[in-house]
Amino acid sequence: MHDHSDMPGHLARRFQQIAVxxxxxxxxxxGFDLTPVQYVALxxxxxxxxxxxxxxxxxxxxDRTTIGGVIDRLVQKGLMARAISPKDRRAHxxxxxxxxxxxxxxxxxxxEAAQRRMVAGLEPAEVTEFIRLFRKAIAAATExxxxxxxxxx
Amino acid sequence: MHDHSDMPGHLARRFQQIAVxxxxxxxxxxGFDLTPVQYVALxxxxxxxxxxxxxxxxxxxxDRTTIGGVIDRLVQKGLMARAISPKDRRAHxxxxxxxxxxxxxxxxxxxEAAQRRMVAGLEPAEVTEFIRLFRKAIAAATExxxxxxxxxx
Numbered sequence: 001m002h003d004h005s006d007m008p009g010h011l012a013r014r015f016q017q018i019a020v021x022x023x024x025x026x027x028x029x030x031g032f033d034l035t036p037v038q039y040v041a042l043x044x045x046x047x048x049x050x051x052x053x054x055x056x057x058x059x060x061x062x063d064r065t066t067i068g069g070v071i072d073r074l075v076q077k078g079l080m081a082r083a084i085s086p087k088d089r090r091a092h093x094x095x096x097x098x099x100x101x102x103x104x105x106x107x108x109x110x111x112e113a114a115q116r117r118m119v120a121g122l123e124p125a126e127v128t129e130f131i132r133l134f135r136k137a138i139a140a141a142t143e144x145x146x147x148x149x150x151x152x153x
Numbered sequence: 154m155h156d157h158s159d160m161p162g163h164l165a166r167r168f169q170q171i172a173v174x175x176x177x178x179x180x181x182x183x184g185f186d187l188t189p190v191q192y193v194a195l196x197x198x199x200x201x202x203x204x205x206x207x208x209x210x211x212x213x214x215x216d217r218t219t220i221g222g223v224i225d226r227l228v229q230k231g232l233m234a235r236a237i238s239p240k241d242r243r244a245h246x247x248x249x250x251x252x253x254x255x256x257x258x259x260x261x262x263x264x265e266a267a268q269r270r271m272v273a274g275l276e277p278a279e280v281t282e283f284i285r286l287f288r289k290a291i292a293a294a295t296e297x298x299x300x301x302x303x304x305x306x
Contacts, residue, residue, distance in 0.1 A: 004193050004213075007264075008271045008280075009172045011287035013189065014214055016169035018294045019162045036166065040157050060157075061167055111160075118161045121293020126286055127161075133275060133283040134164035140274020141171045 015118075023114045030110035032103065033077075037062065037070055039111060042079060042096060042104045050093045052085065061142075079103055168271075176267045183263035185256065190215065190223055192264060195232060195249060195257045203246045205238065214295075232256055 004010045023036045034042075037060070044059045045051070051059070057067040071094065074080035079100035085091040096104070119127045157163045176189045187195075190213070197212045198204070204212070210220040224247065227233035232253035238244040249257070272280045 004196050005288070006284060007268050008284065008287075009176055009189055009264075009268055010193055011284065011291065012165070012169045012172040012271070014291050015287055016165045017214065018291060019165040022294070023162055036162055040163055043157050061170065111162075115160050115162055118165070118294065119290050121290050122286060126289070129282065130286040130290065131159060131161065131164065133279055133286070134161075134168055135158070136279070137272050137274050137283065138164065138167050138171060141175070141271065 019114075019118050022117045023111070026110040026114040026117070027107060030107060032107045032110065034103065034107060038074055038079075039104075039107065041067075041070055041074060042100055045080065045094055045096050046101065046104060049095055052091055052093050056094060074100070172267075172271050175270045176264070179263040179267040179270070180260060183260060185260045185263065187256065187260060191227055191232075192257075192260065194220075194223055194227060195253055198233065198247055198249050199254065199257060202248055205244055205246050209247060227253070 020036055023039075027034055027039075040060050041056060041062075044056060048055070048059065053067060053071060054064060056062075056071070057064045060067075062070065071080060071082075075082060077099075078097055081095050081097050082092045083095060085093045119130060122130060173189055176192075180187055180192075193213050194209060194215075197209060201208070201212065206220060206224060207217060209215075209224070210217045213220075215223065224233060224235075228235060230252075231250055234248050234250050235245045236248060238246045272283060275283060
């Protein structure tokens with residue numbers, strides 16, 4: 001593995017770079033100003049309304065220190081709202097706003113187009129295998145990783 | 154693809170996150186303070202001594218504005234040296250220093266251990282296929298990407 005172009009680490013960085021560039025191109029072309037992580041945060045919040053910041057960080061595998069900035073920007077944009085937790089008045093829970101839900105639904109075709117473009121060079125069966133290998137490698141590594149994805153409470 | 158955990162973009166971010174964390178763990182454990190991109194920059198410079206900054210940026214698929222910071226840090230660490238180009242006195246060319254070569258050789262076992270850990274959850278044949286699919290997807294997307302990898306001059 002002395003040639004860096006065969007190294008999983010280099011390939012991971014390169015593919016991630018391409019994935020982010022394609023996401024931004026498709027989102028902008030559809031008239032949306034949303035980063036990939038902001039999109040995933042909104043999508044997860046639709047599936048799990050009322051979770052707290054730490055749970056959201058776990059579900060999208062983002063570290064707790066940087067998730068705060070992601071949430072701040074989504075709140076500023078009016079797409080997400082913080083509310084006092086019904087169980088613990090010192091804690092906050094997160095909800096999508098109506099604008100957040102509309103953005104999530106509006107951007108969906110662009111997000112799906114972006115996902116297709118990222119793997120446009122692969123045959124359909126190869127895409128399935130690529131996703132399976134990603135998930136298998138990630139699942140095995142997550143057990144030892146610093147920022148493991150956590151199940152919803 | 155409504156579940157984000159099946160989206161290539163989400164999987165790419167997650168795998169890249171794991172790859173960077175594992176690289177740092179292995180490099181630190183071996184006593185080296187080097188980021189993945191700094192490592193790749195040194196490795197490419199060993200293969201292509203005397204290239205200029207823009208060529209290095211192209212070879213590691215890094216954009217020209219941020220490669221400057223990577224090179225600055227490597228020069229500060231004494232691992233890379235800038236010299237006036239023999240062909241164009243206004244241009245700089247890059248070389249590894251002796252310390253840079255020693256670092257590159259010293260860190261190599263940690264880098265290889267990191268690469269193996271990133272895909273430790275896959276069977277050997279799956280690793281080969283994963284790398285093949287990465288390269289195929291990247292090659293197809295690179296033609297349309299903003300930061301294409303360029304061949305050496």
